[in-house]
Amino acid sequence: MNIRLLRGLSTAYLLIPNLLFFCFWTKPAIAIVGIGILAYLFVNQSGDAGISPPKLLRGKDLSYLGAIALSLTLVSGTAGICHQVFDHWGHNVKLYELYKNDWPMTIHDNGPAVSYYYGHYLVPALFSKLIGSLSTGFMFFWTFVGLLLGIAWLYVVLEKKMAYVLLCLCIGDVPAILKSALTGIGLPVPSHDSVGLTIWSLTANLVYAPNQVIPTLLIGGMLVYGLKNRADIEEMTFPIALSLWWAVFPALISGLLVGILILRKWLAQKFQLNWPAVVRQVLLPVFACLPVLLLYGSHNEVPDSGFVWQFGNSPADTLAEYLTTIGFNFLLFLLTFWAFRKYRPDLPDFPFYLLLGLLLVFPLYRLGMYNDMLLRGMMPITLVLGLYLLMPLASEPTYRAAARLGKRSVLSFAMLFMLLFSAGKAVKIVGRALKENVVTARIFPDRVAFKPLPPDRYPNSYEMLLDKYGFQGASEYLGKRDSFYENYVR
Numbered sequence: 191m192n193i194r195l196l197r198g199l200s201t202a203y204l205l206i207p208n209l210l211f212f213c214f215w216t217k218p219a220i221a222i223v224g225i226g227i228l229a230y231l232f233v234n235q236s237g238d239a240g241i242s243p244p245k246l247l248r249g250k251d252l253s254y255l256g257a258i259a260l261s262l263t264l265v266s267g268t269a270g271i272c273h274q275v276f277d278h279w280g281h282n283v284k285l286y287e288l289y290k291n292d293w294p295m296t297i298h299d300n301g302p303a304v305s306y307y308y309g310h311y312l313v314p315a316l317f318s319k320l321i322g323s324l325s326t327g328f329m330f331f332w333t334f335v336g337l338l339l340g341i342a343w344l345y346v347v348l349e350k351k352m353a354y355v356l357l358c359l360c361i362g363d364v365p366a367i368l369k370s371a372l373t374g375i376g377l378p379v380p381s382h383d384s385v386g387l388t389i390w391s392l393t394a395n396l397v398y399a400p401n402q403v404i405p406t407l408l409i410g411g412m413l414v415y416g417l418k419n420r421a422d423i424e425e426m427t428f429p430i431a432l433s434l435w436w437a438v439f440p441a442l443i444s445g446l447l448v449g450i451l452i453l454r455k456w457l458a459q460k461f462q463l464n465w466p467a468v469v470r471q472v473l474l475p476v477f478a479c480l481p482v483l484l485l486y487g488s489h490n491e492v493p494d495s496g497f498v499w500q501f502g503n504s505p506a507d508t509l510a511e512y513l514t515t516i517g518f519n520f521l522l523f524l525l526t527f528w529a530f531r532k533y534r535p536d537l538p539d540f541p542f543y544l545l546l547g548l549l550l551v552f553p554l555y556r557l558g559m560y561n562d563m564l565l566r567g568m569m570p571i572t573l574v575l576g577l578y579l580l581m582p583l584a585s586e587p588t589y590r591a592a593a594r595l596g597k598r599s600v601l602s603f604a605m606l607f608m609l610l611f612s613a614g615k616a617v618k619i620v621g622r623a624l625k626e627n628v629v630t631a632r633i634f635p636d637r638v639a640f641k642p643l644p645p646d647r648y649p650n651s652y653e654m655l656l657d658k659y660g661f662q663g664a665s666e667y668l669g670k671r672d673s674f675y676e677n678y679v680r
Contacts, residue, residue, distance in 0.1 A: 191247040193346070193415070197235070200339045200408045204432035205232055207309040208482075210316065211435055214293035215303065216481050216679055227478045231428050234470060246346060255345060258352065259338035265623045266337075266400040269330035270642025272623040276658075277398045282645035283654045284308065288315035289324050290649070294680065297652045302669030302676050304651065305489050307482075309436035310336075310401030324645060336404035343411020347418065347577055348584040360612040361576030362568070363391040364522060365515045367614040387498060387508075387515045387553050389568050393616040402437035402566050409433055409444045410573040417537055418581075423451045424471035431475035434482050439567035443548070447570065450544060481679050488673035491665040495557045516553050520546060522608060523575050530582040542578050545571050579608070 205228060212224040247255070267274035268281075287295060288311055294303035314329040341355060348354045366388065396403045413426055426448045433441040452472065456463060498512075499505045527542060549571055557563040624630075631640040648654040655664035670676065 191245070191252065193246055196247070196339070196342055196346070197412065200343070200412065201232060201235060201429055201432065203336060203339055204309075204405060204408065204429055204436065207312040208432050208435050208478075210293075210312045211309075211482065215485065220481060220679060224478055224481065227474055228432075231470070231474055231478070235425065235428055247342060251345070251350065254352065255338055255342050258356075259334055259341055262337050262341070262396060263330060263334040263400075264627075265620055266333065266396045266403075267623075268333045268400055269326040271330070271628055273397075273626040273640065274643050275397050278643050279647070279654055279658060280651065281311075281401065282643055283648045283651050284311045285315055285318075285326070285329055286324060286645045286648075287650040288312065289318040295650070297650060297668060302488060302490070302671045302673065303485060303680055304667060305485055305487075305669045306651065306667060307401075307435055307438050307486075309433075310404065326645065333400055333404070337400075337407070340404055340407025340411060343408060343415060344577070347411055347414050348580060351584045354580045354584045356616075357609065357613060358573065358576040358580055359392045359396075360616045361391055361579070361608070362389045362519060362572040362612070363394060363615045364608060364611045365389070365518045366394075367611050368518075369514070387511050388565065389515060389519060389553075389572065390565055391612070391615065392569055392573060393619060395566065395569055397619055399437075399566060402440055403569065405433035405436040406440045406444075406569040406573060409440070410570055410577065413444070413448070414537075414574055414577045414581075417541060422471065423448060423455060424468070427452075427472045428475040431479040434479045437566060438486060439563050440570050443552070443567045444570045447541070447544065447548070447574075451541060454540070481675070484673075484675040484679050485669075488670045488675040489666060490668040490670045495555070498554055498556050501556060512553070516550060520549055523549070523579065526579050526608060530579070537578065537581070542575065545575050545578075549575070 208228060209225055212221040212228070216224060264272050266272075267278050270278075284306075288308065295306075295308070296303055310332075311329075314325060314332050317328045318325045344355045344358055345352065348358065390398075392403055392406065409426070409429055412429060415421075416423065416426065426444075430441055430445050430448060433444070499508045523546060549568075552567065552571070553564050555563075626638060626640040628640065628642070631638045648657070652664050652667055655667055
């Protein structure tokens with residue numbers, strides 16, 4: 191498999207739910223225009239994104255990637271084979287309600303469309319409709335394919351070194367692991383509330399939101415590969431626009447990052463641009479994702495929002511948590527980057543420093559009851575930062591990297607700390623999945639009380655949210671009857 195095929199498959203994976211969105215969530219005239227634009231952009235996208243061997247991924251590589259992707263899919267809890275966290279109530283009911291009801295999803299007859307990102311669930315739901323029964327097996331397969339493509343991008347960027355790929359998925363967890371260890375021995379640690387200023391790695395997010403981890407992997411891998419190979423940054427606009435129907439906050443943060451990089455490039459060129467290429471690469475993708483944005487803007491209730499010091503503890507306690515979580519990660523990333531600066535591949539510095547700036551600023555504003563904007567929106571930031579930090583290690587044989595690691599004091603402090611501690615939460619998550627699954631529950635019924643969450647416990651997401659989160663959580667999910675989307679798009 192070459193890079194053109196990998197990009198084509200990745201883009202097609204993100205594209206198919208968007209085609210279904212235009213078919214079922216928009217008026218016929220808008221659907222025709224939207225599908226036409228998406229088809230044009232898909233056919234005319236630049237698949238190379240830089241120079242690569244004709245067979246970058248061979249059969250052995252794909253087998254290796256397939257085994258890792260299968261393991262991650264099992265660990266995620268998809269289809270209820272291994273341990274499922276509380277959030278799988280939501281994943282299950284979204285698949286079930288899409289299978290049982292007409293599209294677009296509404297809670298009441300002739301009511302407004304539900305304002306939620308359904309991208310990940312549409313293809314499995316459509317397959318279930320076609321066969322006449324709910325297929326969690328196809329949901330598992332669809333998730334596996336997405337993780338396979340996403341991990342393949344990281345595998346290529348990190349020079350086919352799977353150990354670094356897995357480590358990259360753990361970046362960001364060091365403060366949480368240290369806090370947990372300190373709490374375990376009875377020492378006080380700064381804590382804001384049930385959510386706080388928490389940063390989760392992609393592995394931690396995987397068990398809660400595999401639907402959002404997949405597009406994050408695809409976008410992050412494509413972006414860093416393109417930066418490494420000096421591809422047109424504008425080509426990232428299309429996959430990011432497609433990801434908006436999958437995961438709103440990772441798409442918006444990725445769009446902000448890429449938008450700043452594009453603007454910086456255009457300023458350097460004094461806007462002496464190839465305007466037909468600008469229309470195809472940037473303006474058309476943005477235009478094509480507007481109907482999804484209008485759907486998201488049709489909320490009946492505005493989620494709780496405000497600066498973090500307006501929630502929970504005092505400003506002093508909030509500052510303490512900010513410094514021990516955000517500040518600690520910032521310092522760790524910066525020291526590691528400086529230590530490896532002269533050894534890393536020829537990557538531009540500006541995206542890294544821009545991401546560090548977003549890392550500091552982004553957590554200051556909170557949106558939603560459980561602050562999904564931070565928990566999910568931070569994923570593209572930690573992923574790309576992790577790729578930047580690990581590429582120097584992956585660019586040469588491991589024994590050389592290890593030898594150099596022992597010679598540089600700053601590198602020893604920053605890298606060893608990250609390497610030893612970042613994977614701690616992932617080890618715990620994998621161990622839990624190995625302990626609690628359908629196999630162990632059958633072999634040891636007296637010792638393992640695992641039981642998959644039923645997909646049909648609730649008729650729709652509103653009823654599930656009302657039961658689990660109360661009226662506030664449920665009302666944020668509803669659409670608005672007189673919104674622009676309802677009047678002119680649907």
